[in-house]
Amino acid sequence: MTNGPSQSDELSLNEDIWVEIIRTMENFYGELARTQIELEQKADDLRQANEFINNIIRSVADALVVCDAHGAITLVSRSCLALLGHTEVDMVGSQLSSVFDPRAENRVCPGTKMWRLLLMSGAIHNLETDLVSRAGERIPVSLSVSVMRDKVDDVIGVVLVATNLQEIQRLLHRTRAKAEELERAYADLKQLQARLIQSEKMSSLGRVAAGVAHEINNPLGGILIYSHIMLEGFPEGSREAKTLLKIIRETNRCKEIVKGLLGFSRTSQVERRTLDLGLLVETALKSVSIQPVFNDIEIEHHRSEQLMVIDGEEGPLHQALTNVLVNAAEAMGGKGRLTVRVWREPEHMANVAVSDTGPGIKEEQALLLFEPFFTTKEVGRGTGLGLAITYGVVRQHGGSITARNNPDGGAVFTMSFPLARGQGAP
Numbered sequence: 530m531t532n533g534p535s536q537s538d539e540l541s542l543n544e545d546i547w548v549e550i551i552r553t554m555e556n557f558y559g560e561l562a563r564t565q566i567e568l569e570q571k572a573d574d575l576r577q578a579n580e581f582i583n584n585i586i587r588s589v590a591d592a593l594v595v596c597d598a599h600g601a602i603t604l605v606s607r608s609c610l611a612l613l614g615h616t617e618v619d620m621v622g623s624q625l626s627s628v629f630d631p632r633a634e635n636r637v638c639p640g641t642k643m644w645r646l647l648l649m650s651g652a653i654h655n656l657e658t659d660l661v662s663r664a665g666e667r668i669p670v671s672l673s674v675s676v677m678r679d680k681v682d683d684v685i686g687v688v689l690v691a692t693n694l695q696e697i698q699r700l701l702h703r704t705r706a707k708a709e710e711l712e713r714a715y716a717d718l719k720q721l722q723a724r725l726i727q728s729e730k731m732s733s734l735g736r737v738a739a740g741v742a743h744e745i746n747n748p749l750g751g752i753l754i755y756s757h758i759m760l761e762g763f764p765e766g767s768r769e770a771k772t773l774l775k776i777i778r779e780t781n782r783c784k785e786i787v788k789g790l791l792g793f794s795r796t797s798q799v800e801r802r803t804l805d806l807g808l809l810v811e812t813a814l815k816s817v818s819i820q821p822v823f824n825d826i827e828i829e830h831h832r833s834e835q836l837m838v839i840d841g842e843e844g845p846l847h848q849a850l851t852n853v854l855v856n857a858a859e860a861m862g863g864k865g866r867l868t869v870r871v872w873r874e875p876e877h878m879a880n881v882a883v884s885d886t887g888p889g890i891k892e893e894q895a896l897l898l899f900e901p902f903f904t905t906k907e908v909g910r911g912t913g914l915g916l917a918i919t920y921g922v923v924r925q926h927g928g929s930i931t932a933r934n935n936p937d938g939g940a941v942f943t944m945s946f947p948l949a950r951g952q953g954a955p
């Protein structure tokens with residue numbers, strides 16, 4: 530006969546069940562604890578990864594701003610804070626519009642044309658615009674902006690990366706200024722070189738002219754003497770006498786040319802005395818103004834009150850001034866305005882400028898003007914010695930002469946002379 534479970538059997542069964550339940554519970558709680566630890570570990574990893582990414586974002590060299598879909602700033606890089614002079618607390622939570630200069634074109638913030646374009650295209654690159662610093666300073670930047678979207682393509686934010694163009698612009702500006710400075714120095718050097726070549730050419734021309742003039746002077750003197758002797762042997766009005774008179778006239782013309790050449794190549798020491806340049810100019814003006822070519826010319830004379838005493842030789846200086854004045858009247862074809870200015874500048878120099886309303890000087894002629902025999906006048910009207918003589922005289926007085934065009938037409942010839950000792954000369 531089988532009996533049912535005894536009381537003690539029943540008790541041990543219940544115990545087994547309980548042990549089993551407790552074991553299962555223990556396992557369950559153990560599993561739960563492990564999952565919990567794992568979860569915490571994962572959350573920690575995630576936090577660290579997040580922190581790591583944010584740190585990278587904060588540390589990028591270019592200014593970086595992240596904002597949400599409505600333009601509220603959520604993250605800024607340290608370089609951006611440094612660039613704009615704000616603190617993180619100031620910026621995070623504020624509106625993106627506050628980082629842009631209000632006057633700037635191409636602002637990318639809600640409500641602007643660029644924002645709409647950004648949302649349509651997803652990204653904008655190398656956009657030039659201006660940010661504004663906390664102090665109100667305008668900061669030119671090149672901007673790259675892109676939209677962040679979630680899995681269902683909704684906009685969750687916008688990332689802006691700004692490259693500061695200030696330094697580049699400053700560098701560009703400095704480079705440009707340097708290039709301009711170099712260009713100016715180069716042009717000055719070229720001008721100096723041209724002037725040196727010109728002055729070297731003029732002095733060798735002067736030596737040649739002086740040699741030729743001296744050589745020709747003697748035979749010309751001989752021709753004149755013998756012509757005069759022969760003339761005495763022929764009755765007045767005879768064919769021979771007329772021919773001899775022609776020879777004498779032409780020979781005298783040659784002598785005048787030789788005199789001009791000697792004037793250009795003047796090297797001899799002049800007998801100098803003190804002369805007032807202002808007075809010299811006034812006298813020269815008076816003497817030329819009675820010539821018919823000045824009849825229809827309006828003369829303007831500005832003479833500074835100051836005395837401008839130079840050491841010089843009156844005759845040659847008068848001739849030099851007269852040549853320039855007559856040239857001006859001839860260039861104007863006898864009609865126009867002649868302006869003569871005499872002034873002292875710098876302290877030890879006296880200057881005279883003769884300016885006319887004629888056609889001015891052609892660029893290609895500027896360097897030839899002072900050479901002997903350069904003339905644009907028709908044959909028989911000019912020998913081209915006027916300015917060569919003037920050049921010689923001015924140089925012999927330690928001065929200089931320049932020719933240039935007036936901005937509003939006409940030519941200006943400026944002569945500068947050192948003042949006599951004790952008159953401001955160093």
Ligand SMILES: Nc1ncnc2c1ncn2[C@@H]1O[C@H](COP(=O)(O)OP(=O)(O)OP(=O)(O)O)[C@@H](O)[C@H]1O
Pocket residue numbers: 852856857860885887888889890898899903904905906910911912913914915916917940
């Ligand atoms: N004020 C001026 N405006 C324009 N061209 C000028 C002026 N002065 C001189 N020139 C030019 O310079 C050239 C040379 O002048 P320069 O006085 O040496 O000789 P010229 O007047 O031609 O002859 P001359 O020997 O009779 O003086 C002139 O032929 C003319 O072309």
Ligand SMILES: [Mg+2]
Pocket residue numbers: 852855856911914915916
């Ligand atoms: Mg002349």
